Amino acid sequence: MEQVIANGLYLGAQYALIALGLTLIFALMNVLNFAHGQMYVLGGFVTYTIYGQLKLPFVVALICSGVTLAVIGALMERFLFRTVVRRSKREESTMLLAAATAFFLDAVMLLLFGEKQRGVPKIVSGVFASEGVILPYDRIMVGVIAILMIATFMLFMQYSKPGRAMRALAQDRIAAQLMGVKVERYSMIGFALGAMLAGIVGGLLVSITGVNSGIGGPISIKAFLMVMIGGAGVVGGAIAGGFILGMMESVGLATLREYGDVTYLVIFALLMIFLSIRPNGLMGKPWG
Amino acid sequence: MRTSQATTVRIIASALFLLALLVAVPLLIEATGRTDLYYTLTSVALLSIISAGVWITFYIGRINIGQGAYALMGGYVSAILVTSYGMSFWLTLPLAGLFCAAASVLIGLPILRLRGVYFAMVTLVLTEVARLLALALPVTNGASGIVSIPLPSGISFFGVTLVPDFATLANPRLAFYIVAVLLMALCFLSLYRLAHSRTGQLCQSLQQNEELASSIGVNIAYLRVIAYALSSFFGGVGGAMFAAIAQSIYPSSFTVADSVNFMLNCFLGGLGYVLGPMLGTFVLYFGWDLLFQTGEFQLLIFSTVLIVLMLALPNGLLSLAIPRKRSV
Numbered sequence: 131m132e133q134v135i136a137n138g139l140y141l142g143a144q145y146a147l148i149a150l151g152l153t154l155i156f157a158l159m160n161v162l163n164f165a166h167g168q169m170y171v172l173g174g175f176v177t178y179t180i181y182g183q184l185k186l187p188f189v190v191a192l193i194c195s196g197v198t199l200a201v202i203g204a205l206m207e208r209f210l211f212r213t214v215v216r217r218s219k220r221e222e223s224t225m226l227l228a229a230a231t232a233f234f235l236d237a238v239m240l241l242l243f244g245e246k247q248r249g250v251p252k253i254v255s256g257v258f259a260s261e262g263v264i265l266p267y268d269r270i271m272v273g274v275i276a277i278l279m280i281a282t283f284m285l286f287m288q289y290s291k292p293g294r295a296m297r298a299l300a301q302d303r304i305a306a307q308l309m310g311v312k313v314e315r316y317s318m319i320g321f322a323l324g325a326m327l328a329g330i331v332g333g334l335l336v337s338i339t340g341v342n343s344g345i346g347g348p349i350s351i352k353a354f355l356m357v358m359i360g361g362a363g364v365v366g367g368a369i370a371g372g373f374i375l376g377m378m379e380s381v382g383l384a385t386l387r388e389y390g391d392v393t394y395l396v397i398f399a400l401l402m403i404f405l406s407i408r409p410n411g412l413m414g415k416p417w418g
Numbered sequence: 419m420r421t422s423q424a425t426t427v428r429i430i431a432s433a434l435f436l437l438a439l440l441v442a443v444p445l446l447i448e449a450t451g452r453t454d455l456y457y458t459l460t461s462v463a464l465l466s467i468i469s470a471g472v473w474i475t476f477y478i479g480r481i482n483i484g485q486g487a488y489a490l491m492g493g494y495v496s497a498i499l500v501t502s503y504g505m506s507f508w509l510t511l512p513l514a515g516l517f518c519a520a521a522s523v524l525i526g527l528p529i530l531r532l533r534g535v536y537f538a539m540v541t542l543v544l545t546e547v548a549r550l551l552a553l554a555l556p557v558t559n560g561a562s563g564i565v566s567i568p569l570p571s572g573i574s575f576f577g578v579t580l581v582p583d584f585a586t587l588a589n590p591r592l593a594f595y596i597v598a599v600l601l602m603a604l605c606f607l608s609l610y611r612l613a614h615s616r617t618g619q620l621c622q623s624l625q626q627n628e629e630l631a632s633s634i635g636v637n638i639a640y641l642r643v644i645a646y647a648l649s650s651f652f653g654g655v656g657g658a659m660f661a662a663i664a665q666s667i668y669p670s671s672f673t674v675a676d677s678v679n680f681m682l683n684c685f686l687g688g689l690g691y692v693l694g695p696m697l698g699t700f701v702l703y704f705g706w707d708l709l710f711q712t713g714e715f716q717l718l719i720f721s722t723v724l725i726v727l728m729l730a731l732p733n734g735l736l737s738l739a740i741p742r743k744r745s746v
Contacts, residue, residue: 156535210725210729213729214729214732217732218732218733219733222689223685223733225481226686226728227725229678229682230682233717233720233724234722236717236721237717237718238718240714240717241718348546351542351543351546355539357539362539391554394547395547395550395551395554398543398544398547401540402528402529402540403528405528405529405540409531409533414536
């Protein structure tokens with residue numbers, strides 16, 4: 131049982147970090163970023179190249195992953211999403227654009243990195259073992275880094291000037307603009323920040339599970355699940371959703387093993403029941 | 419007087435278009451010897467039926483990325499009925515549609531209360547669930563799928579052969595093409611009728627403001643379930659037809675990428691136009707096929723073109739035609 135909880139916490143920490151980026155972009159731009167999983171994979175590949183191929187320290191690789199994705203996110207917002215949001219008659223058009231960018235990133239990664247599964251050597255070796263729990267040290271480290279990053283992110287959003295501006299933007303775009311918040315600049319920063327989070331998680335997890343260019347889509351789907359559980363556009367909701375999904379997956383894999391690969395079916399059935407009671411998730415606002 | 423004239427013109431134009439598809443296209447294909455085009459065009463026709471279903475959910479103001487789930491379901495229902503129960507394919511075609519419609523009522527009742535991004539996300543997950551179900555259920559035969567489904571048998575009525583047995587035909591591709599085009603015509607005809615009926619107007623009121631509509635007395639819960647059921651019906655019929663042509667169905671026959679593509683077809687054609695899904699499917703499918711020669715750069719070029727199209731025409735291809743209509 132302790133083992134199940136430990137696994138759930140570890141999974142939850144990494145999931146929450148993925149969901150945070152997605153929900154941030156949604157809150158600021160009202161854009162459902164289909165390419166989030168692809169951004170995660172790209173972050174993984176950057177770390178693979180720098181840490182696995184060039185043999186530079188892991189921290190450098192992680193920072194490079196974050197910076198690369200932040201730049202890509204900022205460019206995407208500036209040149210693609212901003213234009214389409216301005217010109218389109220329906221908000222949904224940004225979804226098509228997001229799907230197209232997901233295809234685009236997939237294509238680029240396939241060309242650059244091929245379709246093989248890529249992994250890197252472990253960052254720290256050894257296994258932590260006590261009476262009920264066995265966890266490799268590298269998983270513990272990744273979990274701890276993820277939790278530290280979540281805490282940093284929340285402090286940043288709560289107390290820094292850009293964080294306050296972005297929260298204002300998420301609450302009411304027009305009111306924020308009237309109060310002198312530079313809406314366009316902070317949209318761009320927010321998009322870059324969301325992409326950066328995806329890239330860093332990708333970089334962290336390449337050291338444990340590895341990456342291949344095909345897993346972007348499934349990662350996006352998991353991120354959507356978490357955001358639905360917690361409520362779209364709410365930071366606390368994304369974190370709660372991440373930990374809940376991580377825990378359910380861990381418990382499901384442990385208890386439903388004899389019925390075959392049905393964990394996600396059960397999770398989805400539960401989600402449907404839950405959503406029919408609370409259509410906006412745990413903490414979501416009742417918007418359209 | 420003017421409106422009746424316009425209607426006549428429209429009827430003649432659609433009849434000519436259908437005639438061209440049924441007569442001129444096969445003649446052209448025979449003349450040029452490109453028989454592989456039959457398969458391509460059949461796929462376009464069937465995919466546009468499935469996309470038309472997505473279009474209906476757009477019509478009630480919902481973004482549906484779960485159509486792949488119903489296409490897969492329809493394919494499996496038809497395949498299981500044909501292989502395990504020996505039913506005629508032509509009977510399973512509407513049954514597959516009805517099964518999907520019934521399933522979508524059950525699924526739709528809770529999830530249609532969701533809006534916007536929430537509905538989009540939940541339907542996206544639905545596609546993945548359908549795949550997992552197909553893998554897990556015993557009746558669907560897991561990852562190996564159902565293979566070597568027999569070709570559709572004939573229908574005879576008092577000794578008169580209405581539809582010949584496809585297995586005895588010299589060119590079953592042509593037969594499938596004709597069936598697909600007829601189905602597509604039927605589908606878009608009913609779509610046109612729906613969009614211009616009272617129900618269609620009510621559906622549009624849902625798209626604009628549900629609270630307002632319900633305050634005037636529109637039964638929104640009933641309408642959106644009906645629309646979603648119809649949408650899934652199209653998905654199921656299209657999927658069943660695909661299973662019959664490929665003579666096989668696997669859990670990976672319709673995936674999340676397909677669901678996203680159905681949505682893209684509608685977007686690209688334009689959401690405000692009945693023929694939008696048809697045009698969008700045609701352009702996307704043929705564009706993809708044409709790019710096949712570019713090899714590994716296929717996806718790269720395809721997605722770049724999509725992005726550029728979105729930047730230039732964010733309201734769909736058919737929106738090019740609006741200014742002309744307005745000026746008349």
